[in-house]
Amino acid sequence: MQVKFEQFAAASMLGSDAAPPRSNGELLFHRHWEGRAFGIAIALSKKGHYEWEDFRQGLIASIAEWEATHCQVDPDWDYYQHWLMALEQLTLESNLLDPVELEQRTAKLLAKEHQS
Amino acid sequence: MTEKIDRETYSAARVRALEALLIEKGIITGETVDKVIEFFERDMGPFNGAKIVAKAWNDPMFKQRLLDDTPSAIAEMNLPRGMAGAEGEHMKAVANTPEVHNLIVCTMCSCYPWPVLGLPPYWFKDPTFRARAIREPRKVLHEFGLDIPASTRVDVWDTSAQIRWFVLPERPTGTEGWTEEQLAAIVTPEAMQGAAKVVVSVV
Numbered sequence: 001m002q003v004k005f006e007q008f009a010a011a012s013m014l015g016s017d018a019a020p021p022r023s024n025g026e027l028l029f030h031r032h033w034e035g036r037a038f039g040i041a042i043a044l045s046k047k048g049h050y051e052w053e054d055f056r057q058g059l060i061a062s063i064a065e066w067e068a069t070h071c072q073v074d075p076d077w078d079y080y081q082h083w084l085m086a087l088e089q090l091t092l093e094s095n096l097l098d099p100v101e102l103e104q105r106t107a108k109l110l111a112k113e114h115q116s
Numbered sequence: 117m118t119e120k121i122d123r124e125t126y127s128a129a130r131v132r133a134l135e136a137l138l139i140e141k142g143i144i145t146g147e148t149v150d151k152v153i154e155f156f157e158r159d160m161g162p163f164n165g166a167k168i169v170a171k172a173w174n175d176p177m178f179k180q181r182l183l184d185d186t187p188s189a190i191a192e193m194n195l196p197r198g199m200a201g202a203e204g205e206h207m208k209a210v211a212n213t214p215e216v217h218n219l220i221v222c223t224m225c226s227c228y229p230w231p232v233l234g235l236p237p238y239w240f241k242d243p244t245f246r247a248r249a250i251r252e253p254r255k256v257l258h259e260f261g262l263d264i265p266a267s268t269r270v271d272v273w274d275t276s277a278q279i280r281w282f283v284l285p286e287r288p289t290g291t292e293g294w295t296e297e298q299l300a301a302i303v304t305p306e307a308m309q310g311a312a313k314v315v316v317s318v319v
Contacts, residue, residue: 106129106133
């Protein structure tokens, strides 16, 4: 049976702490960047830039690290912070991006935002 | 509070930087990212199942066809590709009636009828839920806030790679004359799993 990559990727997360937040059967993005980060992570793997399992393990590790140092109901919990962390780490590890370049671009965008 | 806003601003900028650099380097395109997001927001989700249910409520002939041969009935509808094909080919709808209430469970989330129901709720994959739903469905449904009268039989269907079940819930009273669109808006994924009834919300 044929399964779309998107579906395979999302299914692999379900039933664990790494499962993305959802509401009534639909993915739940509170902010625009969460949806973009979600799409980028899946798109990169879909196009063969890294193994989905590597992303999944990175996400699990990031969540586990947080859980080891925070209590379960900590209001500071934010699933997509971990998603972003895993995405960033893997793009750097896979040599898709250069850390200095990423820092500079982020700083530039933040500065621009600050101005407006 | 300030720290929280900072984290938000930073994350938003970080994601924009990531995406912009990946696109500039020709690693991915913005369209690829859009397509991934669209897949979850448009192609696959409970809104598809809700349309099927609404049509069945308004069209008795369609309802009959849906129960007799679910994939062909779904194929009649103008739903995104893949709905009745590769993913939906082994779909089977079961109707709730005053005589029988259907509940679906599943061991493997990959076997969940996603194109119709969307992403399963967290409890769905829980082995305890599955075991208990088969052993004591009435009690489990009661915990969901759904009391099934003793006169109604409860059937539990285990979704598998062979057959992906979904429930055609009972049409609630007070919806006479409603359009398919109005009806689809009140159908929830839980109702199509048999874990809830469709209710007309008081506005």
